[in-house]
Amino acid sequence: MSVRKSTVDSQNLGSSSPGRKHSKENTLTINCVTFPHPDTMPEQQLLKPTEWSYCDYFWADKKDPQGNGTVAGFELLLQKQLKGKQMQKEMSEFIRERIKIEEEYAKNLAKLSQSSLAAQEEGSLGEAWAQVKKSLADEAEVHLKFSAKLHSEVEKPLMNFRENFKKDMKKCDHHIADLRKQLASRFAAVEKARKALTERQRDLEMKTQQLEIKLSNKTEEDIKKARRKSTQAGDDLMRCVDLYNQAQSKWFEEMVTTTLELERLEVERVEMIRQHLCQYTQLRHETDMFNQSTVEPVDQLLRKVDPAKDRELWVREHKTGNIRPVDMEI
Numbered sequence: 001m002s003v004r005k006s007t008v009d010s011q012n013l014g015s016s017s018p019g020r021k022h023s024k025e026n027t028l029t030i031n032c033v034t035f036p037h038p039d040t041m042p043e044q045q046l047l048k049p050t051e052w053s054y055c056d057y058f059w060a061d062k063k064d065p066q067g068n069g070t071v072a073g074f075e076l077l078l079q080k081q082l083k084g085k086q087m088q089k090e091m092s093e094f095i096r097e098r099i100k101i102e103e104e105y106a107k108n109l110a111k112l113s114q115s116s117l118a119a120q121e122e123g124s125l126g127e128a129w130a131q132v133k134k135s136l137a138d139e140a141e142v143h144l145k146f147s148a149k150l151h152s153e154v155e156k157p158l159m160n161f162r163e164n165f166k167k168d169m170k171k172c173d174h175h176i177a178d179l180r181k182q183l184a185s186r187f188a189a190v191e192k193a194r195k196a197l198t199e200r201q202r203d204l205e206m207k208t209q210q211l212e213i214k215l216s217n218k219t220e221e222d223i224k225k226a227r228r229k230s231t232q233a234g235d236d237l238m239r240c241v242d243l244y245n246q247a248q249s250k251w252f253e254e255m256v257t258t259t260l261e262l263e264r265l266e267v268e269r270v271e272m273i274r275q276h277l278c279q280y281t282q283l284r285h286e287t288d289m290f291n292q293s294t295v296e297p298v299d300q301l302l303r304k305v306d307p308a309k310d311r312e313l314w315v316r317e318h319k320t321g322n323i324r325p326v327d328m329e330i
Helices: 010-016 073-113 123-160 165-212 220-304 307-318
Strands: 027-030 033-036
Touching: 073 123, 073 165, 073 220, 123 220, 123 307, 165 220
Parallel strands: none
Antiparallel strands: 027 033
16 A cells, blocks of 8 residues: 555645744643644634544644553554554454355255255145255355355455555654654754753843943953853754754644545545445345245245145055945845
């Protein structure tokens, strides 16, 4: 399975991308991801309004119910994909069990059709009874064909659909996880640069105050040096923020693309299963129809059963004489 790139309108993507410049007061950062502050930022428009699309609802992390950590929104989507694959496998196993039942049923029907029970029934009823047993053999053949079609047209396609799916999903997981790790690294660099700037600014302020009140023999050159370091720290912070925003924009774009791809894959999976389950019901209808055809000759012969005719045939074959007894004479 090749991962196909899905896209949304570039204008929408640009309007919602985290690459837009916002002041620190208008944003808050959670787990190294920067979001608009709900109290100060206007509500964002969804990328795909009214569609409940994956690309709109899985940006934040969720508390892990199994522990104290969090689970990324993308991880939840990935878990759904893998669960879908497992459900598909279990459906295939269910159909396989259905096939075994059909095969066992056909085997028992064929065996029963060879039974000698009531084989000595005669006449038109005997013919109807013989057809009843033959219909079992015909029905057994119908069920064998049904089980074979279930295997080739339902079970096998369900089992083989996206054989390398787990491997492909792992690649997606690693790709997004790597981008998230890079984002965390960039965020750590920002925080480090922010701390360094604070320290440089505090140092400059302290030296300036000491010079003003003449508590130190620091020269004007020391002040200039501290100011240059403070300016450099500010430039470093701006550079780190820029690199962070680039990393977040990259993660954002890949998240949109990949979540839309996962959405497409899920729709494809559901449609595939629906089609094959429809095939299952179609085969069942056909089996019922063929089973009905196996009993039609039985119905025809049963309508011809004639007790009087049977009696005539039996009497003709087995009669011992038609001269009745009379009274004895003296």
